[in-house]
Amino acid sequence: MGVSTSEPDEGIAVVTADYPPVNALPVRGWYDLADAVRAAGRDPAVRCVVLAATGRGFNAGVDIKELQRDTATGGHGALLGANRGCAEAFSAVYECEVPVVAAVQGFCLGGGIGLVGNADAIVAADDATFGLPELDRGALGAATHLARLVPQHLLRTLYYTSRTVTAAELRAHGSVWQVVPRAGLPAAAREVAREIARKDGFLLRLAKAALNGIDPVDVRRSYRFEQGFTFEANLSGVADRVRDTFGAPGGTPTTEG
Template sequence: MPITSQLRPDGIRVVTMDAPPVNALTVQGWYDVAAALDEAGGDLDTKVVVLRAEGRGFNAGVDIKEMQHTTGFTALIGANKGCFAAFKAVYECAVPVVAAVNGFCLGGGVGLVGNADCVVASDDAYFGVPEVNQGALGAATHMARLVPQHMMRTLYFTARTITATELVQFGSVLEVVPRDRLDDAALQVAGEIAAKDTRVIRAAKEALNGIDPIDVNKSYRFEQGFTFELNLEGVSDELRDDFAGTDKAKGKQ
């Protein structure tokens, strides 16, 4: 299964994404992430969640090929709703979520990480929101939780990426470690949280969400509206064809 969840004896629940080749999740995959986080928060034996991934990178966002091989807007709507559900589930999980990021973290991956409570990364990790290349908008809400406003805008408009090492200076990434130490680093900080009284930690998570200056759910939903507009205009479909290398795109060359 692309998404697995395992509760350790110490109360740390490890949720793993494993969808080769690049962890670009299908519509169902995003809903599965949401379900795993919802289950974790509802389980009183879970004290903290570590969200991690197997393979070359943490997450490459939405499965563009699934979208391009589905007629109509069904896959688009599904992907938008699935991403919304997954990001919301991370943010609203009743216990803290520690993201352990390896390799690339793009698009929807930034949505997951930006809504996490703590981020550790491997020394090959990098982050980006290349949505403009595919005629979509989204995850600026979450990138803005990782970098200052002007940096977020530059990354968004240019589709550039930023390394985990650079994010340490902004305080959004706790630490950067060699890739073979990433899981240990994530479990270390998760263990510190799990050692606290879980009743206090759950109350603290709710309290911190309650004082957040930005409503991340409404903010992201607002962004998604522009994605729908671009799709109705046909812009997004054209750019996704180019990206996915479909027969339609090849016919234009």
């Protein structure tokens, strides 16, 4: 369990998250993921990073139960840690010195949207679904990143309803590069990475910096702005009230662990 890095092909690093049962990352996990992505990007031998996960889903966001345990004792350390950890991991993907290809299977929720929204390319399994169930979980955030995947009115509808969209729907919007059968996902993601890694490494780094420099929205500032409203929801007590329905009979349905 945890974050691991492998180099299956020349010029490619695969960073894999493994947090059973559903890849809902604890605070430490977000920082470990950020460290692994940054380290891979700094390696002069790496020209492309593949961001992957084990199990039935790519990422189910933060570990809500970790937050609940902390707030039950009146603390806010886990909330602060999760917010800072998510910001670190999202920034690490965005600021990675080389392109990042996200390989997404199953559910990609909450913080998962933050990761793939900041990736350079997305390859998805045909069972992949994407969404922000934040309002059902007493939180806000990552609309910044969902806005990079879908048009504005669809973003708002998905955000307010907590509904998900499929990989095929995102491909129709141009944000997912390729949709493949689940069994073929690792190979398909690595094939895209190999195509990228055949380019000159120095030029790839220049290209990544140039593309980030012309982005119309500063994703780091935008996400931090959103996080302020998450803190407001917590200070008002509404976040705890909504989170208390997490996993309860008749409460908010969820895939998180």
